[in-house]
Amino acid sequence: MSAVRVGIHDLSVATAGHVLALDDLAAYDGTDPAKYRVGLGQEQMSVPGPDEDIVTMGAAAALPILHTHGADGIRTLFFATESGVDQSKSAGVFVHELLGLPATCRVVELKQACYSATAALQAAAGLVARNPAEKVLVIASDVARYELDSAAEATQGAGAVAMLVTADPALAEIEPVSGVHTADVDDFWRPNDSVNAVVDGKLSIVAYLDGVIGAWEDFRARGGAPLGEIDRFCHHQPFTRMAVKAHRRLAEHEGVALDEELLAVTTGYNRRIGNSYTASLYLALAALIDADDDLAGRRIGMFSYGSGSVTELFTLVVQPGYRAHTRGAETERALAARTPLDIARYRELHAATHLDSHADLQTAHESSGPFRFTGLTGRARRYARTDA
Ligand code: CAA
16 A cells, blocks of 8 residues: 655745834844844844734635635644634634634644644644545744844744645645654743743754754654755744754754755745744745745755754655645735834834733724734634625
């Protein structure tokens, strides 16, 4: 009996409705703009309005997939996020309702900083391998937030990726070997009473780079492909220069030269969206398949990092004909549709994020996306579809 080929059949991107230029942030905080553009490799960050969050972005990312493929066969929705909107209820349940998915569906939220979308993808692959008639919707959605006026502020952002995992995928097959690595590190976390992440930036870079090698060694020990047989790499991009640091560490470890030029194309969306935690690695993949038309049959190394820390390195093989299934034009439209913010409005939006759930609330209708967070009643979050 031949093994079932399982992988990513469709992949769609969404982001928040506002955008801040990092040159404006640099002018405001007295930083040389080259530090953000070159040192961090970031140009812009997406910023959610008062009626946007991980649910509205996640549902917006998944909607085009539902339009193309319908909901038939989807029996699982995994929602991966660091920036959950409730301590108990999965953000995926709100999305399930907004998208009109069948009641015969399991829905759960997964958390491990920026890593959990990869755990979701692997779990999805396992479910589909067990029953190839089933499909799994994986959504990764996050709002990356740090304290105003902190060193981490320039590495904020917001975005979501939805992926349909199926048998005989049109975009990329997930290869079975995977390397994993866990180490308890206090590099980045978010206490239950904080809307901003707490971060030790320098330690986080060290922990990330240690995780690259830990996952790589496990990957190789389990029979994963050698570097020479991996054609492209996507690395988690908290800021896009981090991908270069990861690549250099891998090259030093293996004593080879790795082509850093090939990474540039993977940064196309993250440079403009900023950090989107769980979605970041898959935004790198989206940027790669949207921009490169010579990937059929090529193997892509995927490095996933979640502070705290858990890492995973696995590979995809891009499928023949994948170009017919990419959604680059839609992503460019979403990026272009964002409303530019000046610093004063950006700081206002940042300060307004904490909501007291004891008071009923109606949010201002600012978003032009297909879904809105409409407010709070009876301490519960309410959402609406705006394009129906
Ligand atoms: N022109 C060009 N480059 C410049 C420059 C200039 N004028 N000024 C500085 N730079 C360069 C620096 O040399 C440095 O580059 P190298 O690291 O290659 O040396 C880069 O710009 C950043 O400068 P600093 O190290 O001085 O920056 P910083 O200390 O102010 O903060 C940071 C950088 C630690 C990344 C901070 O933004 C931060 O804490 N961010 C959040 C944490 C984070 O993203 N960590 C990444 C790994 S953890 C992870 O991946 C999980 C996650 O998603 C959070």
